[in-house]
Amino acid sequence: MLPAVLPITRYTTDGLLLVLNGVLLYTIYVRNRDDALLWWLVVAYVFTFATEAIGVATGAIFGEYAYGPTMWAQWLDVPFVIALNWCALTLACNELAVRIFGDPAKNNKSFLLRSVIVSLVAGTLTALYDVVIEPVAIKLDYWNWAAVDIPLQNYFAWALVAFMISLPLHLLKIRFRSPLLLIYFFAQLFFFVVLNILL
Numbered sequence: 001m002l003p004a005v006l007p008i009t010r011y012t013t014d015g016l017l018l019v020l021n022g023v024l025l026y027t028i029y030v031r032n033r034d035d036a037l038l039w040w041l042v043v044a045y046v047f048t049f050a051t052e053a054i055g056v057a058t059g060a061i062f063g064e065y066a067y068g069p070t071m072w073a074q075w076l077d078v079p080f081v082i083a084l085n086w087c088a089l090t091l092a093c094n095e096l097a098v099r100i101f102g103d104p105a106k107n108n109k110s111f112l113l114r115s116v117i118v119s120l121v122a123g124t125l126t127a128l129y130d131v132v133i134e135p136v137a138i139k140l141d142y143w144n145w146a147a148v149d150i151p152l153q154n155y156f157a158w159a160l161v162a163f164m165i166s167l168p169l170h171l172l173k174i175r176f177r178s179p180l181l182l183i184y185f186f187a188q189l190f191f192f193v194v195l196n197i198l199l
Contacts, residue, residue: 001198010140014073017081021088024184028091032175040174041087044165048086051161052078062154064146071142088184090162093125094118094169095181105173115170123163127155129189136195 009016029037053076055061071079097118098104104114134150137143145151169176 001195010070011072013140013142014071014079014081017085021081021084024088024180025084025091027180028176028178031178031180034175036172036174037176040165040168040172040176043168044087044090045083047165048161049078049080049083052082055157059146062157063151065143065154066146067143068141070140086161086165089129089188090122090126090165091169091176092181092185093122093129093162094166095177096125096185097121097166098177099182103177104170112171115167118170119163119166122166123159123161126162127159130155130158132189132192132196136192136199139195139199 025041051061056066056077059065067074067077067079067082071081073080101118101121102114104111104118107114134154138145168174
């Protein structure tokens with residue numbers, strides 16, 4: 001929020017997010033020691049990056065938008081760190097969903113149904129999170145929308161994409177749980193809420 005610091009922090013966003021997300025994801029892997037989690041991260045990263053690339057190129061998924069120069073390390077007009085954000089935030093939303101509704105892996109009777117429910121909740125939480133992120137991201141030139149108002153399809157797309165990468169976590173019983181994910185969830189939420197108020 002300091003005028004002297006803001007220009008620097010805006011253009012170091014890529015590096016900061018890479019370090020924070022990288023440390024978070026590495027710590028989660030070390031805690032769980034599940035190679036399936038590494039495969040999930042690779043697939044989820046590629047899937048979300050491809051979704052963003054198609055979205056930016058066509059406007060058909062999230063609506064008409066473009067990433068700004070604040071995030072400078074880009075390919076196909078999509079910042080590399082964005083897909084990493086998808087992975088970290090989706091894991092955090094799944095951690096919260098599991099804490100609220102219980103771990104599907106621990107209930108064999110309704111395993112499939114509970115997996116779908118928890119994944120839907122995680123997808124919904126991710127979309128609601130974006131409601132808080134959007135005004136700040138636009139003001140800091142992370143991305144911009146062609147329309148004056150953010151299209152509703154953006155939030156439905158966020159929920160759907162998050163659901164699609166959440167479901168395999170539970171169906172394949174991938175170990176990803178960590179209290180650090182809750183810290184990440186609420187610390188970042190606090191960050192965006194404060195900036196919504198002060199920017």
